[in-house]
Amino acid sequence: MILHKAVASQINDIFSLYKVVVAGVAKTPVNLGWNKEVYPSLEWVTECVNKNEMLIFSDNENIIGACAVNYSVNEEYNQIDWKIKTPAEKISSIHAFCVHPDYWRHGTSSDFLKEVLDYCKKNGDAAIHLDVIDTNDKAMKLYVKAGFEEIDRIEMFYEVVRTRKFWMLDFLYFRAGNECSNSCRRQP
Template identity: 30%
Template structure:
């Protein structure tokens, strides 16, 4: 979070995601960690929980069996090394194996690195939401 704030990306704060959110993710078995040399280097949540604002999006595949990726992050020590791409490729493979045919995701409109990553991976903008930290872009990818 501190690295994001120092980079001028106000997507997250001490309020979100907080310990309670991450503890709940862990208790449900939905928090997935990437480990290299016994260090946590990435994390994300994949489930079928969508914010109500998702239902206003212009989905390309409204009847698809979809999942949502939440809270994707990569350690600053591994930025610009392709790890986020590798994590998302793993997410896509896992989603396919679990029978999903599309992935939904959102990111802060002021986070150009995340927007570029998702667009590069084939995600398409389908809507927007205005939450406490500002405007977020809602995206979809057909698997």
């Protein structure tokens, strides 16, 4: 499997992947609240691809996973006492991380996430912040296993799910052996 930045010719395939994932998740106890008409919508996928923010995981023929990586977060992120204080352009956020249901429980999500973490590190990020809806225990386990730490649990508003509880997670690169300078560590 290989990580790539998505290109315009892949937009419909990425959106099709999200539709399959939404249908697959609907058959589980997890209530993500995703609705392909609102999020992740075709317009959202197109915007992420056009902004060069959409990453895909593929076997050269099929798109197996997708997510957006950027520096855009809800305003509630500013209320969290994150473990790292550094400019926002050094802290990525992962959005709508997904893997095709045929690849669930095969380690593909872990492999994809590792590639995304490596991608962000190569881009010079000091950390990654993200949120996980509190009903998504499998995603929470995936992120914690990869080295993310739960920082807080808050209520947050997203149009597609309205106000819900979310785990707020961070991944610090200096924890993984890549020491960052004192300027990016938590301030007393």
